[in-house]
Amino acid sequence: MYDVAIIGAGPAGGSAAIFTAKAGKKTVILDSDQGVTKRAMLYNHYGVKEITGPELVKTGIEQAKHYGAELIEAKVTGITKTENGFKVQYDNGEVEAKHVILATGFLTDLAESIGLKTKPGTEPRVKTIFDVDANGKTNVDGIWAAGTCAGVSVHTIITAGDGAKVAINVISELNGERYVDHDVLK
Secondary structure, three states: EEEEEEEEHHHHHHHHHHHHHHOOEEEEEOOOOHHHHHHEEEOOOOOOOEHHHHHHHHHHHHHHOOOEEEEEEOEEEEEEEOOOOOOEEEEEEEEEEEEEEEEOOOOOHHHHHHOEEEEEOOOOOOOOEEOOOOOEEEEEEEEEEOOOHHOOOHHHHHHHHHHHHHHHHHHHHHHHHOOOOOOOOO
């Protein structure tokens, strides 16, 4: 049983995985390699002079793995509520997790099968988004959404920040108190 299953390894999902894994939460990322970031060239990502989308995604996954996150390269086909959380089904198997973070970018096709509320998107070419509160919670307790699929701007710096925000909220809920992650120079 994982503490957190993150669907999508782009900037939102990768960032969320870095925070949850670094906080000691057993984390799995499921990614189908369909993200739009893989086609991007970025000159506007704070702290980075320039980087390709594939490099950004690869670096994020490597950082998350460094802290113990696991990566499963597969398309998620369903999510089912269980007594202790959720079963996340994918092409060749399934995992169980207490919480799920959807970081699926433009893809919201899982919504109907698990009863998630959606609403029209506000970004160009984003037709539908998950209906979330300010913390990233959906209408299904234990399922969260971050990044473009949650209605934030498609810019990678913003989706990465939203992934971090949602991860902090999930960690805080798991811990029963507000979680803060600050590293200091030694």
